[in-house]
Amino acid sequence: FHVSTADYLRLGEGDRFHTTPHANDVLSVAAPAAFGFLDHDISPITYEGRGEITEEEWEEWEDRPTGLHMNEGESLSLIGGNIEIRKGTSVSYQNMDEAGNPVMETEPLEDVVAPGGRISIASVASPGEVIPGETELNVTSPEKGNVTISDQIVLSADGDGGGSILIRAGEFVAEDSHVRSRTFGSKDGGVVDIH
Secondary structure (H helix, E strand, C coil), rough: EEEEEEEEEEECCCCCEEEECCCCCCCCCCEEEEEEEECCCCCCCCCCCCEEEEEEHHHCCCCCCEECCCCCCCCCEEECEEEEEEEECCEEEECCCCCCCCCCCCCEEEEECCCCCCCEEEECCCEEEEECCCCEECCCCEEEEEEEEECEEECCEEEECCEEEECCCCCEEECCCEEECEEECCCCCCCCCCC
């Protein structure tokens, strides 16, 4: 699943699909080989979670995850101008402290998830391309934009073999949030790679 504000997608060996109509555009079923940007006017991408929900709301939604969730081993890309991922979904519930007194606790839920897969996030601020590779995310744009995650966002590639999280930005800010890839099984884990 790819979300992008690119001017064009390079597909396969040279086919291009432009966001503005061109007579020679070819639409392909190939995976994007590159996300292309033609100028400095690059639109941002913003994702906002649900924020704090009640225990009753969570029980109602328990079998349906919140946020952007990929199937096991699949990939998710956010490629564009400044990228902001905020207002993580969390559930509040009543628990007991050691003395037996009731206390309210808040647990952050996963918002952007690719279990055992790959999360690619790249923010650019000038012409160039973002080129996804097997284990890399190359950015040819000389100027990079900002990536900000805040308010209890959880980016997760946890899985039987932990997946990879690749982030490319001029400035990366993570405030009260988590970026993680835990391996729960016997498969090799991926990487968390932030440039």
